[in-house]
Amino acid sequence: MSEYKGRLTFAKGTFIEFVVAPNQDVDFGDILVVEGVNGDRFYIRTYDFKVKSRWSGLNNVGYLMSKLNEDGQVANQEELDFYLGGNHTVKIAMAEQLCYADADGRLYNPKTCPDFFCEVRSLSPDDTALLSEIKGDLEIGFLKSGRGVLELPVGIYGSKAITEHIGIFGTTGSGKSNLVKVLASSVMENGDYGMLIFDVHNEYYKDLSRHRRAAERLSVYNTTPHAGYVRRLTVNFTEVDPEDITACATFTEPQMDAIYKLSSVWQDQWMRYVLQYDVEDIIAELAGCTGQKFQSRTISKIKSICWNLKQELNIAEDGETVVGPMMQDLEQGKVVLVELKNISPVGEQALSTVLSKKLLQHYAGKPDNVRHQVKPVAIVLEEAHRFLGKKEHTSNNIFARLVSEARKFNLGLCVVDQQPRLLADKVLSQLNTLFILGLASKADRSKLEAMSRKDILQQRNEIKNLECGEMVVATNYMRFAAPVKVHKFEDFVSQYNVSAPVGFPAGNVQA
Template structure:
């Protein structure tokens, strides 16, 4: 049986709150299971915490502050612990979002209802992992991370739904945006169902994708100088370039803009 984590205390829509059991560790991003009353299961992801105590009101806080010395330290630890009242007088509450719902037959659905009051919250079991793997798409992008741990369960998106849509990948510098695109592209190369056109302006994808086992027959490169076995030399017809093309690539002063259009009007295609 997977580890017991706590009990639900509030649920509204897909929002779930539960009290973390004493001596149990629950982290941001943990994926947990709420056991329903009728054998159904609710899969939730933790995104925030709050701590409650009988001393949480301002009067209680001010009283406890009066028990500190001039340096803000606890003067009498035993007395202080007595006033706190132990674990039964304070609680750590986790806030989570419902990801999906499984009925008693093990069929997965988008959230359909919410857990009941005081339902058990536990960690993922091997049975849960097998069930969640059924949701995995054909384009693998990594492994499931729950809290501070990375599981061995691979995750993926459905290519027939995602490839034809706009996909935004956002993150700070070093967050792994480029690496995610490399992994996604590698998964596309593993299959014969999809194709991608990548504008690799900084040469950050070619160096990695050329090492793919199927690069010889799945990677085609267009460049202005061939340096790979399946590279096609890219040539640009200078006579087709117009001032409007340059205007979209850089900023020009008013005088420079006038000069561009003047040169085109004088020399035509040879400008």
């Protein structure tokens, strides 16, 4: 499987040069192995080349030039081939040592440098120490090496990556949705993690339902169910806090004040009463309890927003709610889709806020000894800058709190965005796993370079030239950022499904 690539000719610190064997391809970005003399191995990444020849000196170049005709063209190819042939000309590759495996197969950061003339070869399944580190338990794609794709799986370890937050970044069409589907499939296959996906375009069910474990590990919620498999999303009045409302629309100061006063007077029944009573009665009640007289315009606006949300989100009086079952689903390691396509931006914001907050409270409420046994859950937020932009983050909404607190409760965010530069720096700096897909804008790439916990500067060119479905994965526990060809969802899921029938009614779903 492994191919001979060349021999080491120079090493200093972690810098390595090797001569590329004749007739071998080595590309920018190739990950290769230097076989040490003691059974140890040095993993290296090629980042540059130079060509050297015994003809390189000025006099020799002059001599070769004299073999050309007056137009600078080759007069006699055969003669020139004679001069250039043999071992007179070599291609030298420059590489950086990524990590080191000792003779027992333990992986370390670079410890020493390889010896002169050691053999350089391509990676093979035999490089188990390296491969098990990058394989993870949630498979995402294959390792890319230069122009080729190696059939070596790459993924993340959910137990390490989920609670340390994930960022998925790429321009439209770069493959973000496909990546989320592949990740969700691996979560379903694995069963040790939960995933709450706010599905803005209702684009995931159709595909994820083809997974062989969909019947047991996929749940779909929608406020207006369109098919039998979808559960109706309802929330209870008592589950909506003032901050869920203030997070989703812009309010004036008096309006904010009124909302908080209402909730302090009527506690968890505030929203129900706001909708039930007339504006005048509400003003009188507030004046009686707090001594403050609010204008009727102020109260009307609050009433109006609450009314819209009640209609849109099926906020019900009789204690009906799906929050409990949804938390159960997540805790048991399911993928939960919350379909939001038909909901207004305000409703969407309110619903995402309420559900994420419930999840945080649910996990935070578990006793310490139990919490370690519950399954880590990733909350997938698309177009995340709407919730975690520079302005939104300072308001300390639920998502900002999740960024800083979720980890200790076994939760994590997976933010998806086309323009990482719109996210607050505090958010970017907390993302310990980055999936960097193709990003057209230099400003976005520079932002990630500056904020990434892992040094990705070396891969600047690679990141710039990523094609659809290709990405660079940088995660804090991996020793280097790896280039990956993400599986195409359709191929990936059919690989799982070979031996099992499709478990869910996929046939009657509209896109």
